Amino acid sequence: MILPAGPHFVSVVIPCLNEEEPIADVVREVLAQQVDEVIVVDNGSADRTAERAAAAGARVVHEPVPGYGRACAAGLRAVDRFCDIVCFLDGDGSDVPAFLIDVVGPIADGRADFTMGSRLRGRREPGSMTPQQILAGWLAGLLLRFTYGVRFTDMSPFRAMRVDRLRALGMQERTYGWNLEMQMRVAAARLRILEIPVDHRCRQGGVSKVSGNLIAGVKAAWKIVTTFLRLALGLKRQPAARYF
Numbered sequence: 001m002i003l004p005a006g007p008h009f010v011s012v013v014i015p016c017l018n019e020e021e022p023i024a025d026v027v028r029e030v031l032a033q034q035v036d037e038v039i040v041v042d043n044g045s046a047d048r049t050a051e052r053a054a055a056a057g058a059r060v061v062h063e064p065v066p067g068y069g070r071a072c073a074a075g076l077r078a079v080d081r082f083c084d085i086v087c088f089l090d091g092d093g094s095d096v097p098a099f100l101i102d103v104v105g106p107i108a109d110g111r112a113d114f115t116m117g118s119r120l121r122g123r124r125e126p127g128s129m130t131p132q133q134i135l136a137g138w139l140a141g142l143l144l145r146f147t148y149g150v151r152f153t154d155m156s157p158f159r160a161m162r163v164d165r166l167r168a169l170g171m172q173e174r175t176y177g178w179n180l181e182m183q184m185r186v187a188a189a190r191l192r193i194l195e196i197p198v199d200h201r202c203r204q205g206g207v208s209k210v211s212g213n214l215i216a217g218v219k220a221a222w223k224i225v226t227t228f229l230r231l232a233l234g235l236k237r238q239p240a241a242r243y244f
Contacts, residue, residue, distance in 0.1 A: 013075030021205025069178030093204025177227030
């Protein structure tokens with residue numbers, strides 16, 4: 001991918017579960033941004049998600065054990081050996097790939113170690129985020145600010161890091177707590193954080209596994225709370241990460 005700071009190998013990882021309706025368009029939109037590879041991680045879909053992703057130009061990786069974090073970790077393991085920057089986004093069509101250059105750019109030119117697209121600071125289509133999603137992002141931001149002194153407005157899946165730094169974080173969460181764990185580990189390591197305002201759309205097909213289902217939403221909220229409490233206790237005892 002050609003960025004203002006020069007050429008970089010950028011891999012985009014898209015974890016998916018039963019997203020056959022939107023995934024082909026998502027892959028094509030991402031490829032239109034001239035990224036170097038798109039990896040769709042099929043997390044046990046019962047539909048044609050994998051088939052349609054591959055037909056649209058993605059490399060498909062299979063992670064049959066359910067779990068959002070497992071899918072993200074599988075995608076990270078699968079990136080090309082030349083990849084230096086990895087970006088994550090959702091496969092439901094709600095994230096806007098046109099903002100990839102904005103999210104990846106600060107990593108490429110050395111202005112940030114971790115970037116995340118903030119849906120709350122950008123323009124959102126009506127109904128694209130539920131009240132519980134907005135509340136969760138606000139609450140997580142409050143807890144992170146109180147614990148680590150960092151400012152987050154969202155827990156958006158649209159994010160980027162250098163591959164070596166992400167691998168050095170020691171990510172362990174395998175379900176819905178993956179995004180929060182990443183933000184906590186980045187904050188605990190005192191890395192440079194930058195939120196980028198990004199637009200957000202209503203999902204382009206399928207059914208949400210969290211926000212569209214009350215029971216799943218409660219389970220995800222519980223996972224987020226327990227992940228925060230567990231990591232907040234453990235990460236305080238760890239020294240800040242250093243890179244040379």
